[in-house]
Amino acid sequence: MNTTVIDRKTATDKSANTTEQQTKIAVKDLNLFYGEKQALFDVSIDIKEKEVTALIGPSGCGKSTFLRTLNRMNDLIDGVKINGKMVIDGEDIYQSNDVIKLRTKVGMVFQKPNLFPMSIYDNVAYGPRMQGIKNKAELNKIVEESLRGAAIWDEVKDRLKSSALGLSGGQQQRVCIARAIAMKPEVILMDEPTSALDPISTLKVEELIASMKKEYTIVIVTHNMQQAARVSDKTAFFLNGEIIEFDETNKIFSMPSDQRTEDYVTGRFG
Amino acid sequence: MSSIPVKKDAGEIGKANKRKYILEKVSGRVFLFCALLSVVSLLLIIGFVFYKGSHPFIAEGYSFIDFLLGSDWVPSEDKFGILPMIVASIYATIGALIIGVPIGLFTAIFLAEIAPRSVAKIISPAVQLLAGIPSVLYGVFGLAIIVPFLQNNLGLIKGQSLIAVIIVLAIMMLPTVVTVAETAIRAVPKAYREGSLALGVSPIGTIFKVVVPAAKSGIMTAIVLGMGRAIGETMAVILVAGNSLVIPTSLTDSIRPLTTNIALEMGYAFGTHQEMLFATGIVLFSFILILNFVLARISSKGGN
Incomplete structure (x- = not known):
C-alpha cells in the first residue's frame, strides 16, 4: 500500500489505539489556488477505509474546497491550480485524466438536494443508465437497492414515477444519497448534507450515514459540531486553508492538542 | 370610540406636498397614455386589416374557402x-x-x-x-x-x-x-x-x-x-x-x-x-x- 504517513501539522504523534483500517485516500502536501489566491496550504491527511471522516472549521476555511478536490469537482472552476499528491487506492487522481472513472468511484452529496427535474426512478437510474445499463430488470434492482440503502424505499416505493421535486427536502436529500449509491461508489463525499434540512430529517440522514459506514468510506463537511461528534470516527479541523488538527473524533472534542481547535469546538469562535 | 388623541389638522396635506401629489397623479396618467398607445395601435391595425380583408367575402360574394384553397x-x-x-x-x-x-x-x-x-x-x-x-x-x-x-x-x-x-x-x-x-x-x-x-x-x-x-x-x-x-x-x-x-x-x-x-x-x-x-x-x-x-x-x- 501507499507509504504516505500522516502528517499532522501540530498534532501530537500519539496514534490512536484502535484497529486501524486501511488507508483509502492519502493526501500529501496539497496546495490549491483560485487564480492568485491560495485556498489550501500543504494539506496532508490519510482517510481510512470504511470510516466516517468529518471536516470541520469556520466558513471559508477551505473544508468544502478540500472535499471537492477529492472528486475533482474544482476542475469545473476556471483558474484553479492544484499541486501536491492525492492518492486514492494507490492511484494519484491528479496524474490520471480519467475523471469519469474517479467520480464513479467517489460519489458526492451536495449541500442542497439537487435532484433533477425527473421522476424519482429516473433520478436514481440516471447514473447507471448513462453507464450504458439498459436492462429494465437490472435497473429496477439497482433503483430498489439504492433507495433501500438510503433508507427511503418505504416512503417512495409507491410513487417512483412521480416527480422527485415533489418530495420534502429531507426525502430529496436521501434520494440524492440513493442516486450516489446507485453508482456503487467506494467513497461518498458529503458537503454539509443536512444544512438545508429540518432537525428530524437531519436525524434520519445522520442515522443513514452511521449505517452506510459498513460499506462506504465517508467524508463529510459539516458546520454542526454535534453532528461531527455524533457521526464521525475521525475529525479534521480546518482553519484558513490548513489542517490544524486531525485525530479521533473523541479526542478532538474532549482534549484537542491545539489551542485553536479547542477554541473552535468550545464555540469561542467560528 | 378611539381614545388616541388626533391633531385636528392631521388630515390636511401641506402645501409643498400637495404639488408632489398632483405631479404623482399627472405622471401616472402620462405613463398610462403611453402604455395604451400600443394597445390602441394593435386594435387599429387588426380592425383595419380585418375590415378591409373581410369585405369581399361579406359584401361581394367571394368564397373564403375558394380564397384559401384556390390555386390561381x-x-x-x-x-x-x-x-x-x-x-x-x-x-x-x-x-x-x-x-x-x-x-x-x-x-x-x-x-x-x-x-x-x-x-x-x-x-x-x-x-x-x-x-x-x-x-x-x-x-x-x-x-x-x-x-x-x-x-x-x-x-x-x-x-x-x-x-x-x-x-x-x-x-x-x-x-x-x-x-x-x-x-x-x-x-x-x-x-x-x-x-x-x-x-x-x-x-x-x-x-x-x-x-x-x-x-x-x-x-x-x-x-x-x-x-x-x-x-x-x-x-x-x-x-x-x-x-x-x-x-x-x-x-x-x-x-x-x-x-x-x-x-x-x-x-x-x-x-x-x-x-x-x-x-x-x-x-x-x-x-x-x-x-x-x-x-x-x-x-x-x-x-x-
Whole structure:
C-alpha cells in the first residue's frame, strides 16, 4: 500500500489505539489556488477505509474546497491550480485524466438536494443508465437497492414515477444519497448534507450515514459540531486553508492538542 | 370610540406636498397614455386589416374557402386563390427551422456550456449583431451570394428558389434562437450540472440528458420565436424567392410566400384586388396569432 504517513501539522504523534483500517485516500502536501489566491496550504491527511471522516472549521476555511478536490469537482472552476499528491487506492487522481472513472468511484452529496427535474426512478437510474445499463430488470434492482440503502424505499416505493421535486427536502436529500449509491461508489463525499434540512430529517440522514459506514468510506463537511461528534470516527479541523488538527473524533472534542481547535469546538469562535 | 388623541389638522396635506401629489397623479396618467398607445395601435391595425380583408367575402360574394384553397391568383381575371402562397410560406418556414434550429441550438449550447468565456465574449455579440442587420441586406446578400451559388452548382436556370429562401431565413432566425435558447440554458441551476458530473457522467452527456431537458420550455420558446421571424419576413424573401405563383414541388422551385405577395402588389392594387391582399394579411396574421398562442402555452407550462 501507499507509504504516505500522516502528517499532522501540530498534532501530537500519539496514534490512536484502535484497529486501524486501511488507508483509502492519502493526501500529501496539497496546495490549491483560485487564480492568485491560495485556498489550501500543504494539506496532508490519510482517510481510512470504511470510516466516517468529518471536516470541520469556520466558513471559508477551505473544508468544502478540500472535499471537492477529492472528486475533482474544482476542475469545473476556471483558474484553479492544484499541486501536491492525492492518492486514492494507490492511484494519484491528479496524474490520471480519467475523471469519469474517479467520480464513479467517489460519489458526492451536495449541500442542497439537487435532484433533477425527473421522476424519482429516473433520478436514481440516471447514473447507471448513462453507464450504458439498459436492462429494465437490472435497473429496477439497482433503483430498489439504492433507495433501500438510503433508507427511503418505504416512503417512495409507491410513487417512483412521480416527480422527485415533489418530495420534502429531507426525502430529496436521501434520494440524492440513493442516486450516489446507485453508482456503487467506494467513497461518498458529503458537503454539509443536512444544512438545508429540518432537525428530524437531519436525524434520519445522520442515522443513514452511521449505517452506510459498513460499506462506504465517508467524508463529510459539516458546520454542526454535534453532528461531527455524533457521526464521525475521525475529525479534521480546518482553519484558513490548513489542517490544524486531525485525530479521533473523541479526542478532538474532549482534549484537542491545539489551542485553536479547542477554541473552535468550545464555540469561542467560528 | 378611539381614545388616541388626533391633531385636528392631521388630515390636511401641506402645501409643498400637495404639488408632489398632483405631479404623482399627472405622471401616472402620462405613463398610462403611453402604455395604451400600443394597445390602441394593435386594435387599429387588426380592425383595419380585418375590415378591409373581410369585405369581399361579406359584401361581394367571394368564397373564403375558394380564397384559401384556390390555386390561381390572377387579379385581372378576378381569380384570387392563395393556396400556393400558404404552401410556400409553410415550406419555407419548416425548411428554415430544419436548418436553423439545430445550428442555433448547438450554438447556444456551445456558448452557454462549452466555450471558454473569452471565446463566448466574441461569438455572443456577433450573433446578436446578426439580429440588428436590416432584413433587406440579408436579401441583398442572398441575391448576390446564395442565388448565384445555387444557380452555378445546382445547374438551375434561376437561382431564386425555395432553397434560397430557406437558407436566408435560417440565418435570419439564428440570433433569436441562439439568444433565447442560450438564456434558457444559462438559467438551468448549476446544481443540476454538478449533480450529474459528480455521478461520473461526461460533460456532453450532462448537457444532453440534464441541462437541455431542464431548459426545454425556454428552448421551445426560442424555436417558436424563430418560427415567427421566418414566417413574417418579407424584404429578404422578396429578393431571393423568385415570386412565381406555383405550388412548390421541389426545393429548387421559385416561390411566393404570403408576405411577399402583399408587398409586391399592394403598391398598384385597388378595389377587390387590394382587399384580397388585406385578406392575405388576415391569413398571415392568423398564423402569427396561433404561434403566439402556442408560445403562451409553452411559457405557462414552463412555470410549473
